[in-house]
Amino acid sequence: KNEVEQSPQNLTAQEGEFITINCSYSVGISALHWLQQHPGGGIVSLFMLSSGKKKHGRLIATINIQEKHSSLHITASHPRDSAVYICAVRSGGSRLTFGEGTQLTVNP
Amino acid sequence: GAGVSQSPSNKVTEKGKDVELRCDPISGHTALYWYRQRLGQGLEFLIYFQGNSAPDKSGLPSDRFSAERTGESVSTLTIQRTQQEDSAVYLCASSLNGGGETQYFGPGTRLLVL
Numbered sequence: 001k002n003e004v005e006q007s008p009q010n011l012t013a014q015e016g017e018f019i020t021i022n023c024s025y026s027v028g029i030s031a032l033h034w035l036q037q038h039p040g041g042g043i044v045s046l047f048m049l050s051s052g053k054k055k056h057g058r059l060i061a062t063i064n065i066q067e068k069h070s071s072l073h074i075t076a077s078h079p080r081d082s083a084v085y086i087c088a089v090r091s092g093g094s095r096l097t098f099g100e101g102t103q104l105t106v107n108p
Numbered sequence: 109g110a111g112v113s114q115s116p117s118n119k120v121t122e123k124g125k126d127v128e129l130r131c132d133p134i135s136g137h138t139a140l141y142w143y144r145q146r147l148g149q150g151l152e153f154l155i156y157f158q159g160n161s162a163p164d165k166s167g168l169p170s171d172r173f174s175a176e177r178t179g180e181s182v183s184t185l186t187i188q189r190t191q192q193e194d195s196a197v198y199l200c201a202s203s204l205n206g207g208g209e210t211q212y213f214g215p216g217t218r219l220l221v222l
Contacts, residue, residue, distance in 0.1 A: 094164065096153060
């Protein structure tokens with residue numbers, strides 16, 4: 001069992017839909033990161049969370065430390081949101097442990 | 109520079125040859141990370157530098173892999189006697205202090221070992 005598990009692995013949505021991607025982890029962490037990997041391969045950091053909730057534009061990330069669970073929400077989804085979304089946790093030192101990623105496709 | 113840069117962007121080599129991959133982090137960032145992403149798989153941590161020291165090199169898959177960093181700036185990842193399973197995208201990231209803050213990723217080097 002991976003230390004970081006994401007669901008779903010693949011997600012297809014219609015433009016405008018509300019999207020949720022989930023991340024569960026099995027170790028104690030000091031921070032959780034959500035990353036976005038574009039089709040060309042470039043990786044962008046979206047959020048770093050250690051508690052509560054953060055919002056940036058149409059993206060919202062939440063974390064429940066007691067339940068070892070985080071969610072990434074996208075409101076009013078758009079085709080340009082199509083990408084792989086990756087959850088990563090920092091559990092000791094500075095290294096990150098990554099989930100397998102969720103491939104999101106938003107159709108117009 | 110404005111962001112993390114890596115070179116070369118693509119590298120094709122023959123099995124058994126050595127390769128060197130370069131990373132230029134964001135100026136002033138003391139922490140530097142190397143990751144690997146094999147085709148269709150998730151990111152794997154390789155090594156972390158704080159300044160010129162590597163306090164965590166636990167992700168290096170074998171003694172054929174080594175990395176160094178000089179001048180608290182450029183880092184080089186070297187793979188000796190490359191094998192086909194080394195084919196992957198090698199990503200470098202940097203962060204300001206290594207305290208778990210946001211990491212900024214480079215575009216990666218795509219390595220293909222024939």
